[in-house]
Amino acid sequence: xxxxxxxxxxxxxxDVTQIGPNPVTVQATHSEGSDTQGFGVNVDVPDCYxxxxxxxxxxxxxxxxxxxxxxxxxxxxxxxxESSIAEDAGGCEVEYFFQCYTNTSxxxxxxxxxxxxxxxxxxxxxxxxxxxxxxxxxxxSWSGFFMPx
Numbered sequence: 001x002x003x004x005x006x007x008x009x010x011x012x013x014x015d016v017t018q019i020g021p022n023p024v025t026v027q028a029t030h031s032e033g034s035d036t037q038g039f040g041v042n043v044d045v046p047d048c049y050x051x052x053x054x055x056x057x058x059x060x061x062x063x064x065x066x067x068x069x070x071x072x073x074x075x076x077x078x079x080x081x082e083s084s085i086a087e088d089a090g091g092c093e094v095e096y097f098f099q100c101y102t103n104t105s106x107x108x109x110x111x112x113x114x115x116x117x118x119x120x121x122x123x124x125x126x127x128x129x130x131x132x133x134x135x136x137x138x139x140x141s142w143s144g145f146f147m148p149x
Contacts, residue, residue, distance in 0.1 A: 001024070001135060003026065004041065005081045010026065010112075012041070014041075014043045016046075016049050016051070016085045016090075017046055017096060018043050019043050019044070020029075020042065020043060021040055021041075021042050022041045022042070022043060023038065023039075023040055024038065024039055024040065024041055025037070025038045026038075026039075026106065042148055043073065046091075047089055047091060048088075048092035048135075048136065048138075049091065049092075050090055050091070050137045051089040051090035052130045053089065054133070054134070054135070054138040054139055054140045054141075055086035055087060055088045055094045055134065055135050055139065055140055056086060056087060056088075056089070056134045056140075057084070057140075058082050058134055058140055058141055058143065059084050059096075059129075059131050059132060059143040059147035060083070060084050060085055060138060060143050060144065060146075061081055061082070061083055061084075061129060061130070061131055061143060061147070062078040062082045062083065062084060065080075065081070065082035066080060066081045066082050066125070066129075066146060066148045067079075067080055067148050067149070068080075068120075068148045070118070074119070075098050076120075076121070077117045077119070077120050077121055077123065078118060078119045078120060079106075079117065079118055079120050079127060079129070079148050079149070080115075080116075080117045081098055081115070081117070081129055081131070081146075081148065082114060082115050083096055083114040083115075083116075083131045083133075083143070084096075084114070085114055086114075086133035086140060088135040090135065090137075092110070092133055092135040092136050092137070093135070093136075093147050094133050094134070095110040095111060095112055095114070095133065095134050095135075096108070096110070096111055096114050096131055096132070096133050097109070097110050097111075097131065097132055097133075097134070098118075098129060098130075098131050099129065099130050099131070099132075099142070100120075100127050100128070100129055101127075101128040101130060101145060102126065102128050103120075103127060104126070106118050106120060106124065106127065108146065110134070116131075126147055127147065127148075128145045128146070128147050129145065129146050129147070129148070130142045130143045130144065130146065131143045
């Protein structure tokens with residue numbers, strides 16, 4: 001907490017350890033003497049805060065829910081990928097990024113869904129995928145590589 005010596009403006013950016021009531025006492029001193037003033041500042045829990053960690057746990061692509069399929073209507077192969085779920089202890093929304101290591105044109109953008117499906121080609125090719133997650137402050141490590149079959 002700081003006080004501007006010219007304007008008297010009090011500035012403070014609390015962190016998560018200061019959630020709840022915080023008693024404050026301000027003392028001002030000048031050539032005529034000094035005085036104190038006490039008051040309380042209540043810090044509410046924010047909707048989303050930096051908890052100091054990337055979303056947890058580290059991700060993996062679920063082998064039971066990730067697969068390669070064929071769309072008979074559009075005559076195209078697709079990969080359906082499902083990541084494990086990451087959660088953020090700071091209450092922030094988690095986004096996922098799916099990377100096709102074999103062909104980056106199939107990469108997702110950052111998205112809130114832990115599921116990604118993409119048309120890959122008109123014939124089966126071995127595509128290797130991995131996934132990571134982020135909150136507004138940090139990213140997780142990449143998952144291991146996975147090839148749907």
